[in-house]
Amino acid sequence: MGTSNKSFRNSIIEAVRQDKYEVVDEILFKSPSAFNCKNEQGYNIIQLAVINRSEKVYNLIYHITESYREIEDSSRNNLVHLVGRLAPSFVLDRTTGAALQLQRELLWREKLMLPLLLLQENDNKETPSMVFTREHQDLLKQGEGWMKQTAESCSITAALIVTVVFAAAITVPGGSDQQYGIPVLKKEFAFTVFAVSNALSLFTATTALLLFLSILTTRFSERDFRVSLPRRLIFGLLMLFLSTTAMIVAFCAILFLVFCDQRPWMLAPICVLACLPISVIVTIKLPLLVDLIRSTYVPIFGKQSYLEFCKINRGNTIFMK
Known part of the structure; x- marks a missing residue:
């Protein structure tokens, strides 16, 4: 990771966490290699977008790499495992009512429900469905x-x-x-x-x-x-x-x-x-x-009007390392 990457690291990670897609777009346009930035836990920006339910950033960057579906963390959690975790409280608070919060969580799960990943187990021998059920049982009751x-x-x-x-x-x-x-x-x-x-x-x-x-x-x-x-x-x-x-x-x-x-x-x-x-x-x-x-x-994934003004060239594919 070059000097340019290090200078953009904190900014792009925080922008992903807060779903500031404009900032992510500007950083990736100036330094495409910033796509490989990771936080202290080793999560890259695609994983962070999933964990923090940053749909605008996800819509912006998911097409950049062809191998994002196979990404795993140190505990062998794939993206479907990560989306099975309960969203942070500051993300849940954006939506009114526990039922709508659970609906938004189910929408994310539906988006990333890839057949090849559904049966994969992490280090705790849990499938993505098991993780989702365990993490969301309290939200389901609420x-x-x-x-x-x-x-x-x-x-x-x-x-x-x-x-x-x-x-x-x-x-x-x-x-x-x-x-x-x-x-x-x-x-x-x-x-x-x-x-x-x-x-x-x-x-x-x-x-x-x-x-x-x-x-x-x-x-x-x-x-x-x-x-x-x-x-x-x-x-x-x-x-x-x-x-x-x-x-x-x-x-x-x-x-x-x-x-x-x-x-x-x-x-x-x-x-x-x-x-x-x-x-x-x-x-x-x-x-x-x-x-x-x-x-x-109202769909939150796919082609969105705000993506038309983004600078990232979708024809360029950045492979993660």
């Missing part, structure tokens, strides 16, 4: 608790909405005709809005409730946290948002029918107050929904 707590809180809200809108559905505003049982206000546009919104709220809230209950009754295995459980929670939250909005619209339609016919000035404060509960539930649950969608459906 993810199960987080998922159950989230589903329970949302299911209570969904159950309350179902109760309210069902009671409103059988209590027709304005009453019904005594002879035929037809609603008196059925020709009013606001009544149509009420009927449609109330029905929509009932159906979506029921769907959300069933989705949340399905989460509570699942087996909570490792693979369920990859797609199955997050997807149920995503659709459950979407149905909950829709049912809440539809319920508020239906209630506003009732108020308009009862009060605003002779007092049109009441329409403005009703609309303003109607936005309050909708904004509250969106403010509380929308960040979670965005995190779930991003973590489940």
